[in-house]
Amino acid sequence: MKFAAGCTNVTAECSMPKLCNVDSFTDWYKVGSVCVKYFDRPLNFTDAEFNCRTKAPGAHLVSVHEEEHNDYLLCIVKKFNPNNLRIWLGAFELFKSGKFLWVDGSNWDFQKWKHGEPSHMYTSIEECVEMNWHGKNRETLPFGTFIFISVVITVSHNQTNNQKNKK
Numbered sequence: 170m171k172f173a174a175g176c177t178n179v180t181a182e183c184s185m186p187k188l189c190n191v192d193s194f195t196d197w198y199k200v201g202s203v204c205v206k207y208f209d210r211p212l213n214f215t216d217a218e219f220n221c222r223t224k225a226p227g228a229h230l231v232s233v234h235e236e237e238h239n240d241y242l243l244c245i246v247k248k249f250n251p252n253n254l255r256i257w258l259g260a261f262e263l264f265k266s267g268k269f270l271w272v273d274g275s276n277w278d279f280q281k282w283k284h285g286e287p288s289h290m291y292t293s294i295e296e297c298v299e300m301n302w303h304g305k306n307r308e309t310l311p312f313g314t315f316i317f318i319s320v321v322i323t324v325s326h327n328q329t330n331n332q333k334n335k336k
Contacts, residue, residue: 183244230259260298
């Protein structure tokens with residue numbers, strides 16, 4: 170699955186987003202209205218999503234809705250692992266229908282896909298979406314032996330503050 174990698178200059182200097190000001194969260198960055206964290210663990214799509222859900226209330230694999238957020242995600246990935254600019258996105262194709270959904274239930278509203286993508290390949294066995302700023306973006310198997318996976322998870326800043334206030 171090709172994402173909007175062509176819209177982002179991977180060699181340009183970028184400015185990191187601000188850190189989220191949430192107790193007990195380290196290396197979480199504010200991107201739009203959510204906090205994101207990079208995890209440098211090779212996991213398949215399902216395990217990556219499960220890992221996100223165990224890290225914070227309401228957490229999921231990241232969804233992208235604005236080009237600026239796409240740029241911030243690139244900066245985060247470049248900071249932690251500049252040689253592997255690949256991450257899972259929290260998106261999947263619904264039953265080979267050509268319809269893509271975000272695992273967090275948010276609207277499928279980001280339209281800056283690379284030309285010809287999402288591919289809607291009904292005969293393809295690819296189901297999940299990765300972002301790869303090296304230009305070889307694609308759908309990939311959720312249970313395959315795809316080892317170059319990094320996870321970015323999101324959690325609403327308000328949810329974490331509410332959770333903190335309940336303690």
